[in-house]
Amino acid sequence: MKIHKEGKKFLLKVAGVLLILNLIVWFIQGGYSNGMCYFFIFSVLLLLFLVNFFRDPERVFENFEDGMIVAPADGTVVVIEPTMEDEYLKERRMQVSIFMSVFNVHANWYPTHGTIKYYVHNDGNFMRANLPKSSTENERSTVVIETPSKVQILVRQVAGAVARRIVTYAKEGVECNVNQQLGFIKFGSRVDLYLPLDAEIMVNMRQSVVGNQTVIAKLNNSK
DSSP states (O other): OEEOTTTHHHHHHHHHHHHHHHHHHHHHHTSSOHHHHHHHHHHHHHHHHHHHHTEEOOOOOOSOOTTEEEOSSSEEEEEEEEEEETTTTOEEEEEEEEEEOTTSOOEEEOSSSEEEEEEEEEOOBOOOTTSTTHHHHBOEEEEEEEOTTSOEEEEEEEEOSSOOOEEEOOOTTOEEOTTSEEEEEOSSEEEEEEEOTTOEEOOOTTOEEOTTTSEEEEOOTTO
């Protein structure tokens, strides 16, 4: 298991701060004590939790076929419903949203092969990411991918009440595919997919999905 590049500097800073705090407690306590022992255990557990959060598993999706939409993130499906996408597509789409808790992997992957047609980052609020309004009112990054069959898929990274930084690697005009990372969201958030209304949805509400592994939907490429 690797540590994601977005977490390496942060983890080094946290480890340094915890080391200094433990030394301070050591001197205040006059050496070993129960208080020193408890603080050291707390420091180790906190560091292990953060290391786990920034884990970067090696995942390869095999046998991809045009029209497949693969989960862009780990988490739980919290929305499957038709909705109006007003920012770019300007039409009704089937929205599928995946909520990531602090215990999920927070790397994000491209859900399909194609060309990036649009990318924008919007500042916003930091309400809970499992609320419906978070998709349009929270800080977010929006990426539109055009598949080889000329179907446009919108992917939106949404910050949550704890998440305060969205990292997106997308650049307009660049080709992308599954097995490539789209970005990273720090400390709890969600990813929305806006698919054509006639897409065949392959997941259910409250289902746990695995990023770059679970097939979310299959597109109708006959258009």
